[in-house]
Amino acid sequence: SLSDRLGTVFDRLRGRGALSEQDVRDAMREVRVALLEADVALPVARDFIARVTERAIGQEVLKSVTPGQMVVKIVNDELVAMLGGEEAVGKGPMGEGEALNLSVAPPAVVMMVGLQGSGKTTSTAKIAKLLKDKQGKKPLMASLDVNRPAAQEQLAVLGEQAGVATLPIVAGQQPVDIARRALGAAKLQNFDVLLLDTAGRLHVDEALMAEMKAVASVSTPAEVLLVVDSLTGQDAVNVAQSFSDEVPLTGVVLTRMDGDARGGAALSMRAVTGKPIKFAGTGEKLDAIERFHPARVADRILGMGDVVSLVERAAETIKAEDAEDLAKRMMAGKFDLNDLRKQLKQMQNMGGLGMLAGMMPGMKKAKAAMASSGMDDKVLVHMDAIIGSMTEKERARPELLNAKRKKRVAAGSGTSVQEVNKILKMHQEMGRAMKQIKKMGGLKGLGALLG
Ligand code: GDP
Ligand code: MG
Numbered sequence: 503s504l505s506d507r508l509g510t511v512f513d514r515l516r517g518r519g520a521l522s523e524q525d526v527r528d529a530m531r532e533v534r535v536a537l538l539e540a541d542v543a544l545p546v547a548r549d550f551i552a553r554v555t556e557r558a559i560g561q562e563v564l565k566s567v568t569p570g571q572m573v574v575k576i577v578n579d580e581l582v583a584m585l586g587g588e589e590a591v592g593k594g595p596m597g598e599g600e601a602l603n604l605s606v607a608p609p610a611v612v613m614m615v616g617l618q619g620s621g622k623t624t625s626t627a628k629i630a631k632l633l634k635d636k637q638g639k640k641p642l643m644a645s646l647d648v649n650r651p652a653a654q655e656q657l658a659v660l661g662e663q664a665g666v667a668t669l670p671i672v673a674g675q676q677p678v679d680i681a682r683r684a685l686g687a688a689k690l691q692n693f694d695v696l697l698l699d700t701a702g703r704l705h706v707d708e709a710l711m712a713e714m715k716a717v718a719s720v721s722t723p724a725e726v727l728l729v730v731d732s733l734t735g736q737d738a739v740n741v742a743q744s745f746s747d748e749v750p751l752t753g754v755v756l757t758r759m760d761g762d763a764r765g766g767a768a769l770s771m772r773a774v775t776g777k778p779i780k781f782a783g784t785g786e787k788l789d790a791i792e793r794f795h796p797a798r799v800a801d802r803i804l805g806m807g808d809v810v811s812l813v814e815r816a817a818e819t820i821k822a823e824d825a826e827d828l829a830k831r832m833m834a835g836k837f838d839l840n841d842l843r844k845q846l847k848q849m850q851n852m853g854g855l856g857m858l859a860g861m862m863p864g865m866k867k868a869k870a871a872m873a874s875s876g877m878d879d880k881v882l883v884h885m886d887a888i889i890g891s892m893t894e895k896e897r898a899r900p901e902l903l904n905a906k907r908k909k910r911v912a913a914g915s916g917t918s919v920q921e922v923n924k925i926l927k928m929h930q931e932m933g934r935a936m937k938q939i940k941k942m943g944g945l946k947g948l949g950a951l952l953g
Contacts, residue, residue, distance in 0.1 A: 520563070540737065540765060546739065570581060586798060602753075611696045619702065624757070625729050625781070627788055629697065629791065630859050632791065640694050641695040642688050643661055644684035649703075650701065711744065711748040714748055727754065729754075730757070732758050735767060746775045760785045764805075839925075884917055900926055
């Protein structure tokens with residue numbers, strides 16, 4: 503596996519510090535093999551490696567992981583980003599993030615394009631069913647496939663299974679005419695979405711592209727989805743390039759993700775079209791469709807999920823070590839306003855010491871008070887400004903802050919003396935909390951709490 507290979511590359515490297523250019527280049531040779539094995543198209547793999555190399559050189563290696571593991575984490579993160587980023591995947595049934603954009607005057611036309619056998623007809627029915635069941639839409643489907651015998655009947659059968667209407671079949675009509683008739687029917691019968699299932703060919707050819715262009719120009723689709731078999735592999739680039747040259751693609755549907763494909767086509771599609779992968783087909787049944795998850799696919803490509811979570815855990819450990827350092831400072835009575843400021847910053851970032859803050863009776867109260875009074879991140883920014891307006895001496899020795907100095911700090915930070923007092927009170931409460939912890943058995947007790 504990639505992890506074994508990288509292990510060998512980095513065996514000689516036991517030192518810590520930053521990743522050197524040579525380390526990274528050696529590692530990238532292995533990553534490249536892994537990408538090609540996962541069927542990522544060659545030019546895409548090359549580009550990807552260049553990006554990762556740039557990011558990785560000079561990167562600090564976390565304590566308790568090896569440089570090889572560090573590289574894998576960087577590769578993974580970049581892969582997820584290039585696949586569209588996990589945060590783009592919405593949480594709703596269709597996903598909010600990059601779901602279909604149907605906010606046009608109805609009927610919103612969704613045109614499905616792709617090679618023969620890629621899964622267009624099946625995906626058309628799957629998406630129509632999703633729209634009907636999860637979004638309360640009233641979709642109409644129409645097959646423009648006049649090449650393959652019984653292609654139009656196939657869609658009609660799926661429509662019946664899905665409970666979605668299909669345009670009645672009229673023998674002898676050409677694709678553009680069917681598209682026009684479908685539009686008319688949709689308008690007349692108040693369908694809000696019209697899905698056009700187009701014909702495919704075994705290979706990209708001029709006749710097919712001309713047909714796609716003509717259909718797009720009469721139907722002005724809101725979405726043009728390129729349907730690609732995830733097993734397409736190296737050919738994915740050519741297919742994606744040809745279609746995206748001729749029709750304005752808005753997204754990709756990757757089918758047969760339930761098979762043994764390693765997901766390389768996903769990276770190629772995204773890189774070549776620059777369009778989001780909106781859905782993944784995961785079986786033949788009509789509900790076997792889901793939002794595309796970059797993190798899951800990145801794991802399929804690299805097969806490195808374990809290493810990625812290992813590095814994430816190591817990063818967590820370091821945060822915990824920071825928290826322990828802070829606790830030590832507090833115990834030694836060295837916790838001053840500089841420390842509080844750092845703590846507030848961490849709270850802003852929602853991680854790290856926030857965990858410790860939640861445990862501290864003083865901070866817990868302060869946090870609850872903030873929440874109940876509708877205080878939010880803006881307040882944290884205010885607090886930061888207040889501490890920032892103090893002199894270094896005042897931060898180290900808050901007792902210096904008399905009424906006159908408080909006034910100056912309030913003016914300097916654009917806040918009020920009342921707010922300055924609030925911060926000082928919070929600091930005092932934390933001090934008191936420390937004493938309580940000391941009574942509970944000091945750092946050992948705290949350690950137990952920290953787990
Ligand atoms: P089209 O020629 O592009 O319209 O492709 P079809 O929709 O007719 O699909 C071709 C075959 O692939 C059919 O047997 C489908 O059941 C199957 N298929 C489509 N999508 C998927 C998928 O996500 N997973 C699996 N396992 N099979 C699929
Ligand atoms: Mg078909």
